[in-house]
Amino acid sequence: xxxxxxxxxxxxxxxxxxxxxxxxxxxxxxxxxxxxxxxxxxxxxxxxxxxxxxxxxxxxxxxxxxxxxxxxxxxxxxxxxxxxxxxxxxxxxxxxxxxxxxxxxxxxxxxxxxxxxxxxxxxxxxxxxxxxxxxxxxxxxxxxxxx
Amino acid sequence: xxxxxxxxxxxxxxxxxxxxxxxxxxxxxxxxxxxxxxxxxxxxxxxxxxxxxxxxxxxxxxxxxxxxxxxxxxxxxxxxxxxxxxxxxxxxxxxxxxxxxxxxxxxxxxxxxxxxxxxxxxxxxxxxxxxxxxxxxxxxxxxxxxx
Amino acid sequence: xxxxxxxxxxxxxxxxxxxxxxxxxxxxxxxxxxxxxxxxxxxxxxxxxxxxxxxxxxxxxxxxxxxxxxxxxxxxxxxxxxxxxxxxxxxxxxxxxxxxxxxxxxxxxxxxxxxxxxxxxxxxxxxxxxxxxxxxxxxxxxxxxxx
Amino acid sequence: xxxxxxxxxxxxxxxxxxxxxxxxxxxxxxxxxxxxxxxxxxxxxxxxxxxxxxxxxxxxxxxxxxxxxxxxxxxxxxxxxxxxxxxxxxxxxxxxxxxxxxxxxxxxxxxxxxxxxxxxxxxxxxxxxxxxxxxxxxxxxxxxxxx
Numbered sequence: 001x002x003x004x005x006x007x008x009x010x011x012x013x014x015x016x017x018x019x020x021x022x023x024x025x026x027x028x029x030x031x032x033x034x035x036x037x038x039x040x041x042x043x044x045x046x047x048x049x050x051x052x053x054x055x056x057x058x059x060x061x062x063x064x065x066x067x068x069x070x071x072x073x074x075x076x077x078x079x080x081x082x083x084x085x086x087x088x089x090x091x092x093x094x095x096x097x098x099x100x101x102x103x104x105x106x107x108x109x110x111x112x113x114x115x116x117x118x119x120x121x122x123x124x125x126x127x128x129x130x131x132x133x134x135x136x137x138x139x140x141x142x143x144x145x146x147x
Numbered sequence: 148x149x150x151x152x153x154x155x156x157x158x159x160x161x162x163x164x165x166x167x168x169x170x171x172x173x174x175x176x177x178x179x180x181x182x183x184x185x186x187x188x189x190x191x192x193x194x195x196x197x198x199x200x201x202x203x204x205x206x207x208x209x210x211x212x213x214x215x216x217x218x219x220x221x222x223x224x225x226x227x228x229x230x231x232x233x234x235x236x237x238x239x240x241x242x243x244x245x246x247x248x249x250x251x252x253x254x255x256x257x258x259x260x261x262x263x264x265x266x267x268x269x270x271x272x273x274x275x276x277x278x279x280x281x282x283x284x285x286x287x288x289x290x291x292x293x294x
Numbered sequence: 295x296x297x298x299x300x301x302x303x304x305x306x307x308x309x310x311x312x313x314x315x316x317x318x319x320x321x322x323x324x325x326x327x328x329x330x331x332x333x334x335x336x337x338x339x340x341x342x343x344x345x346x347x348x349x350x351x352x353x354x355x356x357x358x359x360x361x362x363x364x365x366x367x368x369x370x371x372x373x374x375x376x377x378x379x380x381x382x383x384x385x386x387x388x389x390x391x392x393x394x395x396x397x398x399x400x401x402x403x404x405x406x407x408x409x410x411x412x413x414x415x416x417x418x419x420x421x422x423x424x425x426x427x428x429x430x431x432x433x434x435x436x437x438x439x440x441x
Numbered sequence: 442x443x444x445x446x447x448x449x450x451x452x453x454x455x456x457x458x459x460x461x462x463x464x465x466x467x468x469x470x471x472x473x474x475x476x477x478x479x480x481x482x483x484x485x486x487x488x489x490x491x492x493x494x495x496x497x498x499x500x501x502x503x504x505x506x507x508x509x510x511x512x513x514x515x516x517x518x519x520x521x522x523x524x525x526x527x528x529x530x531x532x533x534x535x536x537x538x539x540x541x542x543x544x545x546x547x548x549x550x551x552x553x554x555x556x557x558x559x560x561x562x563x564x565x566x567x568x569x570x571x572x573x574x575x576x577x578x579x580x581x582x583x584x585x586x587x588x
Contacts, residue, residue: 016164020190021183021326023319025371030315031505032480035473036168043167043224064472068509077190077319168471172464172518178358179333179462182326211325215362224466310458314484315477330462337461337518371484 008088009143010100012048014041016081029075034112035067038099041083042116045097049138051120059123065094066117073103073111080104081111087139093120093128155235155245156290159195161188163228176222181259182214185246188230189263192244196285198267206270212241213264220250220258227251228258234286240267240275302382303437304394306342308335310375323369328406329361332393335377336410339391343432345414353417359388360411367397367405374398375405381433387414387422449529450584451541453489455482457522470516475553476508479540482524483557486538490579492561500564506535507558514544514552521545522552528580534561534569 016037024030046052046062055061075081082102089096094117101112122129163184171177193199193209202208222228229249236243241264248259269276310331318324340346340356349355369375376396383390388411395406416423457478465471487493487503496502516522523543530537535558542553563570 016166017162019163019183019187021186021318021324024315025317025319025321026502027319030480031508032315032473032476035476036166039168039471039473040166047225061467064512066509066511067472068507070507071505078194168465168473170466171462172466172468173355174466177333177462178361179326179329182329186324186326208320211365213362213364214325215360217360218358310460311456313457313477313481315480330460333462334460341519372488 006140007090007143008086008098009145010084010086011142011145012041012045012085014044014083014085016040016083018075018077018079018081020077023077027076029077029079031069031071034069034071034075034101034114037081037083037101038067038069038114038116041085041099042097042118045085045087045142049142050135054132054135055123060129061121061123062095062118063121064116065119067114068116069112069114071112073106073109075103075111076105078105082108087143088115090131090136090139093130094118095120095131153287154237154290155233156292157231157233157247158289158292159188159192159232161191161230161232163187163230165222165224165226165228167224170224174223176224176226178216178218181216181218181222181248181261184228184230184248185214185216185261185263188232188246189244189265192232192234192289196289197282201279201282202270207276208268208270209242209265210268211263212266214261215263216259216261218259220253220256222250222258223252225252229255234290235262237278237283237286240277241265242267242278300434301384301437302380302392303439304378304380304392305436305439306335306339306379308338308377308379310334310377312369312371312373312375314371317371321370323371323373325363325365328363328365328369328395328408331375331377331395332361332363332408332410335379335393336391336412339379339381339436343436344429348426348429349417354423355415355417356389356412357415358410359413361408362410363406363408365406367400367403369397369405370399372399376402381437382409384425384430384433387424388412389414389425447581448531448584449527449539450586451525451527452583452586453482453486453526455485455524455526457481457524459516459518459520459522461518464518468517470518470520472510472512475510475512475516475542475555478522478524478542479508479510479555479557482526482540483538483559486526486528486583490583491576495573495576496564501570502562502564503536503559504562505557506560508555509557510553510555512553514547514550516544516552517546519546523549528584529556531572531577531580534571535559536561536572 022033084100099114169180231247246261316327378394393408463474540555
């Protein structure tokens, strides 16, 4: 099934507050803070589509295979951060996600963009496992705003 | 002047969101996350009373001399955290702050309490310096809700 | 049994490296980094005395009830940190630990001191539980350097 | 000048220790810890080639434009981490770096690989600025082990 037309619709938004301790010696928010916000945005999506709950029941769950971030603008304290998240591709066991990070104090301008590759993993067998159909259709629903 | 009656009124509230990465291997929010939230609550108060701005202009600013935290309840993800902050004592150059950390998902029950001792510091002379009168009266105003 | 004479002997030393990202906007190592090093020093002690292994087998383990830190000197990047750890009191289910944090670049001068109260906790019963005798005698051995 | 033959030689090694608090709820070292170690490996290289010192004197310094990480193996506590770093390309004002992250407890197997694009930035003019010749030749020396 070609699902490509139904993905990449940025259905999920997560909000974060800059902490003072996120600043580094250049007086910018350190780039690791972006990575930590993006991770929570990802987990929010996983909670929505049922991926997070499978770990408890079946010892299966998504693992992060790779992450790429482009940093466009520095962020300062105080500020509020908005992250939009979408799934752009689902393979058999792997999937691609994209993130747009924007800053409330900069008229919601994009300050960073990121992509990640996740893999559905069976922790007991210690190998990749197919994305379950239930999760697959739930993701299509989320991306189509049929929630 | 005896200011004790005018202090300790919990005038400032700061809000935080638990990040997924704040969890540790016990599946609880790690205790260092509390310390980082409390720090931002402190900086919020410093911004309000004019202490933060003095660093840029006069190279004076508050430093943290000590911190004590009592952990009462574990916190999980997701959750929202509320921190109330107050100054309970002002000496010549030192001051005491107190913090109440509560969890939105626990009916705002207190999950931790903390106290800190700060010292007004002159970074150029590398020694303690008196709390300026302007800051002192601003703190009284904040604690009296005369903002 | 009065164990007080056999405790407080600073038997364990842990070493840490300052990371560049530990610096904050004041160009000092942020005070939360100290808390994270102290935590690892504590876990190192727990591993040595058998407290950490009990979690896997018996769902019992130490929880942090309170932490107090006195910050004496700022720390910068790069630097190496040495933390000495000792248990100073064992009650029925609670115990006191102390930490000395020193900096290699400052001739091992103490830059911070801390104390913590831990409680032995039964996660299944969700309440405090006595420190097991095996752990208690192991701690006496560690403090007496009979390892 | 074609410098490509003289770059990419992995001249610099940095060592890190896993902290207990680096673990997340999956009992793995959280992926943000890798990002923080890689940052310190990068700063170590910048210190060596003179890029870090320019910030104090000339308000010029490197900024991180993008970062890509492939995660190959999970890391646990306790462990020691080794990061090898190299510069693989120098343009007019931008440059590429590569990182190999390996784990002491896994016979120094590579657990992650990363690349980053940095840009030499003039903080006063707020725009990219050429990599100075002195830094350029210092980098060639470092990569050729002529230190």
